[in-house]
Amino acid sequence: MSASLAPECNVLKERYDSCFLKWYSEKYLRGNATQDECAPLFNAYKACLSKALKERGIDQMVDEARMDNKDNDAQYMKPAGG
Amino acid sequence: MVKFYSTDYSYDYPFSAVTLAYFLRYPNPYSRHVASTDTISRSFNPETQRLTTVRLHLKRSRLPPAVVKLLPKSAVGTTNPDGSTQSFILERSVVDVKEGWMETESRNLDWNNVLSVIERQTYRRPPASGDKESTDVTVSVRLKSRIGEQIRKRRQRWGEQASAASVTGGEAEEGAAKQGWFSTWSTGAIRSAIEAISLQRTEKSQPKAQLGMSVVLARLRNGGLEAVLAGMEQDREVKL
Numbered sequence: 514m515s516a517s518l519a520p521e522c523n524v525l526k527e528r529y530d531s532c533f534l535k536w537y538s539e540k541y542l543r544g545n546a547t548q549d550e551c552a553p554l555f556n557a558y559k560a561c562l563s564k565a566l567k568e569r570g571i572d573q574m575v576d577e578a579r580m581d582n583k584d585n586d587a588q589y590m591k592p593a594g595g
Numbered sequence: 596m597v598k599f600y601s602t603d604y605s606y607d608y609p610f611s612a613v614t615l616a617y618f619l620r621y622p623n624p625y626s627r628h629v630a631s632t633d634t635i636s637r638s639f640n641p642e643t644q645r646l647t648t649v650r651l652h653l654k655r656s657r658l659p660p661a662v663v664k665l666l667p668k669s670a671v672g673t674t675n676p677d678g679s680t681q682s683f684i685l686e687r688s689v690v691d692v693k694e695g696w697m698e699t700e701s702r703n704l705d706w707n708n709v710l711s712v713i714e715r716q717t718y719r720r721p722p723a724s725g726d727k728e729s730t731d732v733t734v735s736v737r738l739k740s741r742i743g744e745q746i747r748k749r750r751q752r753w754g755e756q757a758s759a760a761s762v763t764g765g766e767a768e769e770g771a772a773k774q775g776w777f778s779t780w781s782t783g784a785i786r787s788a789i790e791a792i793s794l795q796r797t798e799k800s801q802p803k804a805q806l807g808m809s810v811v812l813a814r815l816r817n818g819g820l821e822a823v824l825a826g827m828e829q830d831r832e833v834k835l
Contacts, residue, residue, distance in 0.1 A: 514827060515621045515632035518653050526633065533637070534820060537618070541639070541646060542611040542692055549639040562633055571683065574704050575635065575651060578685045 519565030525558040596783070598790040600736040600797045604805065605729050608812045610720035613730040614690050614697050616811040617718070619823050621652065622830040625807035628655045630681070644693045652684040652701075659792050665785050666709065666742070682706055695720030708744075710793055713737045734801065738793045740786040 517526045532551035540546040549555075566572040606613050621629040635649040657679050658666075683704040690697045697718040703711065719731045780788075814822040 514824060516630070516831070517633050518631040518651070519633075522633075529634070533634075534615075534619070537646075538611075538615055538820060541644075541690075542615070544644065544692060546639065546644065547641055549637070555634070555637060558634070559636075562635070571704075574683070575685065578702065578704050579635075579649065 517562065517565075519562060519569075522558060522561040522565055525554075525561050529554040529558040596739075596787055596790060598738045598794045600738070600794060600801070601734060602801060603731070603733050605731045606808070606812060607729055608816065609728055610695055610718065610730045611692070612812060612815055613718055613808075614692075616808055616815060617688070617697065617699070618648070619815075619827075620808055620811050622827055623807040623810050624830055625803045625810065629653070630655055644691065646690045646692075648688045650686045650688075652686060653681060654684055655679065655681050659796065661792055662709075662789055665780070665788055680706075707741065709740065709742055710789055711739045711741060712793070736797050736801075738790050738797065740789040740793075742782070742786055742789060
């Protein structure tokens with residue numbers, strides 16, 4: 514698995530990644546997904562990561578970029594069509 | 596000015612495998628420069644069956660010496676003398692398994708004042724043909740240097756400060772050095788040069804990214820998820 518930028522989050526990340534890959538390949542890709550079953554594991558990993566981003570002073574940079582990205586949401590939400 | 600790179604190709608693998616490989620593409624033997632990958636957010640819409648993911652990659656890279664020479668010292672401040680640096684890449688992707696497409700957008704978070712790179716990829720299940728073993732890909736990369744904008748602002752400031760006697764020695768020296776550097780290059784020429792060098796790099800790195808995906812896809816075909824994860828472990832060990 515790929516490493517986290519924060520080594521202290523690696524265990525939580527690996528747990529979440531394993532869950533996600535299983536859900537994605539066995540449920541989502543087969544059209545059988547009804548909910549994101551890995552959300553609890555993601556929340557644990559996210560809590561660790563958010564703290565790490567803050568400590569490293571990169572949380573703001575990420576948040577700003579994500580705000581920029583929201584402008585593109587409309588484009589993404591269009592049906593791909595052609 | 597802005598420069599664009601674009602390319603179309605297809606993978607001889609089904610759409611579902613390609614989207615899985617996209618999430619699993621780091622580490623691979625062609626991506627030794629990717630130090631980490633984290634998922635920042637993920638949301639699944641049960642109605643549309645669309646999955647939106649935001650990830651943060653940390654990449655180690657070397658600024659080409661030709662670019663380092665073009666930059667004022669203040670811009671190269673966070674770089675090691677050999678030009679090695681690191682940069683964060685924010686990647687957003689949306690998969691629609693029902694309609695058979697995946698759209699991705701990646702952009703650099705730092706170094707934006709020097710060069711902004713936005714890469715968009717579309718993966719598409721070919722329209723209903725009997726052949727489900729291929730996926731169409733389109734890639735476009737937009738390269739834009741903003742170095743001139745920053746410098747123009749600074750230049751205005753220097754102009755305002757020029758008559759002020761309170762300018763400290765260090766700043767005055769830096770200003771003088773930059774103005775000297777200016778006299779030989781117009782800002783437009785610097786931007787063009789940075790964009791041209793970056794375009795050349797993109798032309799070299801894109802085929803590698805494609806090869807990296809192919810390695811992951813082959814592992815997936817030969818041994819499923821387990822083979823991909825085992826391969827990743829190997830790639831990580833080689834890196835260390």
